[in-house]
Amino acid sequence: MTISVPIKRALSHFAQVETWVFDLDNTLYPPHSDLWPKIDARITAYMAAMLGLDGLSARALQKHYYRAFGTTLSGLIHEYQVDPADFLRFVHDIDRSSLDPNPALAAAIAALPGRKLILTNGSHAHALATAKQLGIDHLFDDCFAIEHGDYLPKPHLQTYQRFFDRHAVDPARAAMFEDIVHNLEVPHASGMLTVLVKPKEGAEDFREDWEKHEVAPPHVDFVTDDLAGFLAGLVR
Missing domain, CATH: 1.10.150.450 (DNA polymerase; domain 1)
Known part of the structure; x- marks a missing residue:
């Protein structure tokens, strides 16, 4: 597991998190998935x-x-x-059978204190079907999908504001996990802890070149290539 902890933040900051927010595609499942x-x-x-x-x-x-x-x-x-x-x-009418259930991720998410939410630019149906295939659908309190933001996607400020309002999220007591750097700008500016989830070194990565960053910018508080391990480490 690779974890980068910038000097301005420490893992102890997660002790005040009461809402855990996860992107779906290439975050809850890895970018080398098909x-x-x-x-x-x-x-x-x-x-x-x-x-x-x-x-x-x-x-x-x-x-x-x-x-x-x-x-x-x-x-x-x-x-x-x-x-x-x-x-x-x-x-989103795709075969998800190639995506294996992730018991380690399920256990790590289940152990987190507080609410767990999905915030995705995909559809609600896609989020639920994919989370079910991973074996983690029952662990989330709700999902804010693209239709709930009137089809205005991340990284627009208005979408995050709608998400905060709909789910009564206090950004100062929330953390965001996301694979695309610019989608973490507004969460960080709003007061959320931000975690960039990246592929393991050498793993296949189907994202666009402009979505990939070798160096995390200042609005990224933490970087990990092992989401399950990172979350388990927080609980420990």
Whole structure:
């Protein structure tokens, strides 16, 4: 397990955490899993069929929207007023059987004191199905999915504010676990402890190049490549 603890923070800060917030994709399951590539491919297929584009053109536009708007869906809503429910049903209709249950992660999350919430740019149905496949769905009190933020994704400030309000979260007594650096900026500025979950060294990583950071910026309090081990260490 790799843990980086910046001087400005110590593990003892987690003693005051009463709400534990987890991103879903590439955080609760590792980035070398094939789940995200499956979703990614279905997004490309959706755009190709909808816009009459070849695969390469659809994928290029998909990645442009993703970076410019935070999600491809946000770009499609902005440019084409696409039906978000239809889009989410299609892109999250994947086989999750390749994702193994994670008993170590389940035990570590179960041992945490306080509430556990999922905050994801994916759909509510996708979050529940994926958490169930991991064997951790019963451990979470609730899930704030993209539809609960009116399809405005992280890292928008308004989305986090809606999340805080909906679940009565006190950021000063909460921690956020996330695989994308810029999605931790608002949580940190709001007073949350922030933990960047990264792949193990040498492991396959299907995220976009701009989502990967070798050096954690100041708004990241901790870095780990072993979420279950990190959480278990906090409880110990």
